[in-house]
Amino acid sequence: MGRSQEQGQGQGPVHSIRLSTVGAIRPTETGTTHEPTGLDLAMKLHYLKAAYIYSAETARDLTVRHLKEAMFMLFDQIAWTTGRFSRRDSGRPYIKCNDCGTRFVEGQCNLTVEEWLSKPDRSVDEFLIYHQPIGPELTFSPLIYVQMIRFKCGGLGLGLSWANIIGDSFSLFYAFNLWAKAHYRRKDSCPNTL
Template identity: 50%
Template sequence: MVLEEEIEVYDVRLSSVGPGRATGSDVFHSPGGLDLAMKLHYLRVVYFFDSEAAQDLTIMKIKDAMFTLFNPYFITCGRFRRSESGRPFIKCNDCGARFIEANCNKTLHQWLATQDWPLYKFLVSHQVIGPDLSFSPPVLLQVTKFKCGGISLGLSWAHVLGDPLSASEFMNSWGQVMNNLGPKKLDNIPRPVPTSGQPGPEKDPVSAKRIDPVSDHWIPANNNKMDTFSFHLTSSQMNYLQAQIWGPSLAQTPPFESLCAMIWSCVARARPGSEPKIVTVCRPDPNNRANDIIGNNQMICKVEAGSECCIVDTNLSVLASMLADQGVDERKQIEEEIERDEGVSDFFVYGANLTFLDLEETNVYGLQLKGHKPTFVYYTLQGVGDEGAVLVYPWPKGSTKNNGVDGKFVTMILAEDEMVKVKSQLKLNGLLLEGN
């Protein structure tokens, strides 16, 4: 493993890039209730391309494509303000996204071989919005050149702009511009201030947690120090897991639910006396993605095992079936709760309960440079609450494939003092190899 002091990301340069044409004066975008519920979360994505894909890719070419991309995505170049009532909105003033250039003293292969996930903080900005809203860009992009000629593209995406599918579409559209194809047209921005409808019966959502006001520094405070760990599951391991849970039965849940059931059980064993009886599952809404490609539209489903249920003793097939079939989508309750306070109160979703984020349908590897897909893509979250979050997305297709089941990549964000226990449980159940 390469020690942190041996990794050097140097020659860091900062600039800004915005729309190629002026947006106009007095253009405002008002995030909806679900957007504001996610405002304390940030998606961090790093795309890795080898030297063949990055050949002749200059900073000027990257910026030129960004100028074109930001014409329809102009709200991502604005800055937050507050209305007289205190509700946040975006002033679309073309201030731009922050653009970071850097170099690394390692080759792409050396970097990927370390599998030291905390080091990835050097390849993507971890800046959050605030404490000065008017100077905080919601999007930051970092280009890091490795000494072999490969590059990484790091995206810092404020979740208030949109869910992971929105962020993925943003980057994939940039790839289309790089390949001389126009970016997608956005039909849902800018949005006006939502009209206050009749709120339903007051029923606090379980999937979103209200916290003390954070003012203009948009990051939740944790009681525990959080740790991040990632691992690759081969297709053989996924097949073994499915067989372990379901045996020869044909009535299996998809791999995502089976994998999350195992992780749920492992986390419960690491929390004796306080096992998570309620979890949250977030995934794209298949019925709400026509032209609405920016915004928080993902399903936010609570799955409740019941107070009398012992997660550790519950059969994994039962947990998997609960994750697949018993989720209750709480988006409406979350939105009503936000609007009841006119968008002023502070909430968080990821880590309010143990949260499973399904990125299977997010087209993680859709960004292409000169016809080349990324060698690897890394996703993580910032701003996760104490209960933790687990991200699951596909391993590159064709890398490891067996019996039609692709491998998976998992990123876990849990309290530091329980991560060792969870990893031990994952090894006992065959999901982690001894070297991990």
């Protein structure tokens, strides 16, 4: 299932959790919405989760600031993913675009990447993915959580929790790849391909 927001706050291998919010650089026009399809709504209780682990050498130049700057550019292209659900008078949910942002989680780990990967029980990887289900207050529930954990050796864990209602696994990995490209080309604009 993955751990919830309340777990991992000083327990287990991940500690010193800090939350912030990341949105698009430019707000969308007032009143802009995204209408989920019937299939999207059928997936409303499902989440896609991914964890990436990088060595200290690979992650040495990855900072919170650099990752957030790239996210700002990415969310300019897909601002509806940073919105929040609301309901029409008919009861049908919709996404208010660029409303509240994506939750960004920072933390520390007292293990090295090598120690982490040598653990025989892989359920420990759930600590790399911050997760809180959507609801019951739809207007306060982010659709995406991004977690950055710095290992003792300087390595990095990146965890993603993506509400399936905003896109399938291909959408998640496509967005993650655009984010990576935006990070490496921060001074240029993110490709307008979505």
